[in-house]
Amino acid sequence: MKLIKILKNNRGLTLIELLVSITILGIVLLSFMNFFLQSSTYTNSNQKKTVGVNVARNVLMFMEKQNFLEIRNFFNEVNTGQHSSEDDFLSLFICNDSYLTFSNSAAESEISQACPQKKNITVNGLEYEATISSEEVSSSEEIDSYIPITVKVRWTIDAREYSTTLDGKVKSEDIR
Known part of the structure; x- marks a missing residue:
């Protein structure tokens, strides 16, 4: 009976009741907006990382198509200390x-002569820098069959650097 009286009341809402209800609604909506903002930022970050992983896979596939003996000799020299730098690696550019891959110890003049307009890999307007390195293989039998390589991809967003790595193996043409 009381419910019917409340529903038939023509008095309306006071200004204070209206302000309180708008405030409560605003607080609830702000908490939901914060959730959507965070999920959007997280999704965008994951999208960039997924592109970075795909760039690394593409670089690994490129390395698998290269001459195995040249790659093996380069990384053998690096791992045995025959190169000038112990942390020598290959940088990959688009030319x-x-x-094209270049050793990081290669002179800039040598690189610009081979490729005057070298660029990093660009996807969706963001540049990804790819480097290729190898760890030392324990036995000579293993290095005759495959070379373990690590592809590291770096990118920068708002002066903050992000990176991802991908491990793989370049197999000899004899066992492909």
């Missing part, structure tokens, strides 16, 4: 719509 004339194809990939």
Whole structure:
């Protein structure tokens, strides 16, 4: 009976009741907006990381198509200390719509002579820098069959650097 009286009441809402209800609604909506903002930021970050992993996979596939003996000799020299730098690695660039690798110890003049317009890999307007390194293989039998390599991809967003790595193996043409 009381419920019917409340529903038939023509008095309306006071200004204070209206302000309180709008405030409560605003607090609830702000908490939901914060959730959507965080999920959007997280999704965007994961999208960039997924692209980075795909760039690393693409670099690994490129390395698998290269001459096994040249790659093996380069990383053998690096791992045995025959190169000038112990942390020598290969950097991958785009030159004339194809990939080229250069040692990080190569002179800049040598790189610019081979590829005057070298670029990093660009996807969706974001540049990804790819480097390729190898760890030392324990036995000579293993290095005759495959080379374990690590592809590291780095990118920068708002002066903050992100990276991802991918481990793989380049197999000899004899066992492919």
